Amino acid sequence: MYKSPYEAYPHVEAEEVIIRKIVSSDLDRLYEIYSNENLFRHSPMMLKKNKETVANMIGHFERDFNKHKMIMLGIAFRKTPDDLVGTFELFDYNKVVNMITVGYRLNEQFWGQGIVSKAVQAMTDYLFNCIGINRIQAFVMPENIKSQNVLIRNGFTVEGTIRQGTVWKGHGVVDLILFSRLRADEFD
Template identity: 65%
Template sequence: MGKNPYEQFPFIIGEEIILRKIMDSDLDNIFEIYNNEKLFQYTPVMFKKNKNTVANMIGHFERDFYKRKCIFLGICLKSEPNSIVGIAEMFDYCNDVNMITIGYRLNEKFWAKGIATKAVNAMTKYLFNDIGINRIQAFVMPENIKSQNVLQRSGFSKEGIIREGYVWKGQGVIDLILYSLLKGDSRK
């Protein structure tokens, strides 16, 4: 079995990107992400109109880590480590199965540059090699083609569609496609 992902707050260096802790000083970048309705079209999270709400969320990110609920990391380009361009999430860690679920969202200005794929690759490498996780999974709405492409490029397998199996805030009851990657899957 691997280590518990909540033992140490991750700092992950990937290809051209860094995944790091989100600080109060990142508020403007984080607000730009959470204030864009387009980014929340396919997620269970609602976009946020109020900057104070987002400021409170940043405090909760750390609290949720210590409560072992989820890990939120800022995605930065190595060339600009102080500027967050997206958010990477790791949550629903299950010790018995040794698996975790991931998610990600990017500032719209940084779409179509391969950053989400690099973030997923950095997360999977970290989870497999440093933590010793065996199974990583992700849930995607069928309409969210971009996100499915990211997972497929990262080597994830489509396991199937969970039909009308989830309620997502603002979306109602929805279908979700389940993708997974196992440590034993051949890595490119």
């Protein structure tokens, strides 16, 4: 039996990272992420140019969770849990199929340290073992090699490329590579 990821706000602790609820005191760090053009080169979301917009987003995260629309979480180091270094998204939860889509974004100053790989590993473990999700999937632009490598390192399978299959804000119609990992993969 599985439960909905919306039963309680996820709080995931791993050896080096924590994935937690984003709160108003995260505003400055969240603004650093959402105002950095390099972080949106391969993203369906748009850059945010003022801090007030990002402050409003924090309130929307709670609303979206309560409406079962999406779960936006912060990534922090375990040693400094109040210092946000990235975000982790859970969305498109399908109860019938028992699957969820994930996405992530990391402050550029922390790139190349394996933080996102550790966060994906921790969230995958949480979704499979605590929630009972059967399928986790992610969509990545073909140009985003780093994100593809994160997923492959974490046991995700490349299912194929969805050619010109969706519109991403700021990018128009795009190709996306679909990655997935099944709960059954844990035992292969």
